[in-house]
Amino acid sequence: MAAVTQVLRSEWTKIRSVQSTVWTLGVAVVVTIGLGILICVLARNEFDSMSVRDRLTFDPTNISFAGMGLGQLAMIVFGVLVVSNEYSTGMIRTSLAAVPQRTMFLFSKLLVATALVFLVGLATSFATFFAGQAVLGEHRAYLGDPGVLRAVFGGGLYMMLIALFSMGVAAMLRSPMLSLGILMPFFFLISNILGNVSATRKIGRYLPDQAGQKVMQVVTPLDEKVPYGPWGGIGIMVAWTAAALACGFVLFKKRDA
Numbered sequence: 001m002a003a004v005t006q007v008l009r010s011e012w013t014k015i016r017s018v019q020s021t022v023w024t025l026g027v028a029v030v031v032t033i034g035l036g037i038l039i040c041v042l043a044r045n046e047f048d049s050m051s052v053r054d055r056l057t058f059d060p061t062n063i064s065f066a067g068m069g070l071g072q073l074a075m076i077v078f079g080v081l082v083v084s085n086e087y088s089t090g091m092i093r094t095s096l097a098a099v100p101q102r103t104m105f106l107f108s109k110l111l112v113a114t115a116l117v118f119l120v121g122l123a124t125s126f127a128t129f130f131a132g133q134a135v136l137g138e139h140r141a142y143l144g145d146p147g148v149l150r151a152v153f154g155g156g157l158y159m160m161l162i163a164l165f166s167m168g169v170a171a172m173l174r175s176p177m178l179s180l181g182i183l184m185p186f187f188f189l190i191s192n193i194l195g196n197v198s199a200t201r202k203i204g205r206y207l208p209d210q211a212g213q214k215v216m217q218v219v220t221p222l223d224e225k226v227p228y229g230p231w232g233g234i235g236i237m238v239a240w241t242a243a244a245l246a247c248g249f250v251l252f253k254k255r256d257a
Contacts, residue, residue, distance in 0.1 A: 007099055007108040014086075015113060021081050025120050028074035028159070033128045035067030040132040047139055059219035060141040061151045064132025068155060068216070071124070072162045072209070075117065076183050079166030082113045083248075084176040102253050106171065110245070114164055121159030125152050147218040150230060154215030157234060165208060165241040171248025212237035 015021050043063050050058070086092040099105040129152045133140040141148050170179045187209050194204030204210055205226055214226065214233030228236065 004104065004108065007104060008112055010098075011109045011112040014109075015082060015116065018081070018085060020085070021078055024074045024078040024081065025117070028071045028078070029120065029124045029127075031074060032065075032067040032071030032124050033131055035070055036064050036128040036132045037067075037135055039066035040064055040135040044136050044139060053222065057219055057221050058139070059217060060133060060136050060139055061129065061145075061148050061218045062216055063136070064129050065125070065151075065155055065216045067128060068158070068213070072159065072187070073184075075121070075159050075163040076166045076187065077180065078117065079113070079163035080170045080176050080179045080183065082109065083167050083170035084174055084179060087174045088176055103249065106249060106252050110164070110167055113167060114160060117163040118156060118160040121163075122153070122156030124159065125155030129155070141218065145218075147230075151216045151218050154230060154234065158212045158215060158237070161212060161234075161237050161241050162209070165237075165244050168241065168244025168246075168248040172244070172251050206236060208237045208240035211240075 040060075040063055043058075043060075047055070047058070086095055096102065096105065099108075129143075129148075133142075143149055143152065166179070166183055169183060170176070173179045173182070191204060191207045191209050194200040194207065195210050196204075211228070211233040214228070215230040217230065226233075
């Protein structure tokens with residue numbers, strides 16, 4: 001038990017002593033809140049000119065999370081750097097010499113990073129919700145409204161899972177450039193294309209980001225026909241994350257440093 005505690009402390013020291021990982025979390029917070037406020041301002045100004053259909057499906061809670069799509073970029077970078085930084089610097093050999101139990105080493109790294117990113121993601125989710133609703137004024141939602149607390153808590157959970165999924169991919173690929181070169185196009189190009197083209201929309205809705213974002217939705221669009229609910233979407237995202245982590249652990253144990 002003492003050995004596990006020491007490894008956890010070591011991983012915490014690594015994360016907070018590397019400026020790039022600290023900055024990426026800071027960027028995620030600022031971008032998510034700032035862009036969310038901006039979109040809420042635009043939504044408030046345009047509300048009176050909206051059609052009846054758009055007003056019926058107006059989701060003030062989900063609007064406040066509009067910055068999450070860009071904020072997750074920083075979370076992806078954080079997840080990749082947490083795992084792959086030691087490979088790019090060569091410190092992985094020293095770390096494994098100090099902690100030869102590879103499963104415990106990687107588990108401790110992921111546990112510390114996941115706990116940190118969940119706390120940051122949850123704080124960011126609540127902050128962007130309250131800031132966005134303050135801007136929306138009379139069109140706002142309240143935390144006690146049906147589905148709102150679930151959506152706000154789910155926003156933090158979504159950010160954590162995005163980072164954790166990225167950690168699993170980084171554990172498989174080891175290279176930060178290769179990991180980011182795959183994850184960025186996957187989330188910001190491929191996912192959007194598959195989700196917005198009618199021929200591939202049914203496939204796109206089962207990708208981790210599109211499924212996970214369902215949990216932040218309170219008002220369902222009139223023409224949406226997604227065969228799962230908010231927690232079903234998170235379940236799909238958890239399955240993707242678990243698969244990435246399982247592959248990462250297997251490859252990490254089998255390969256040389």
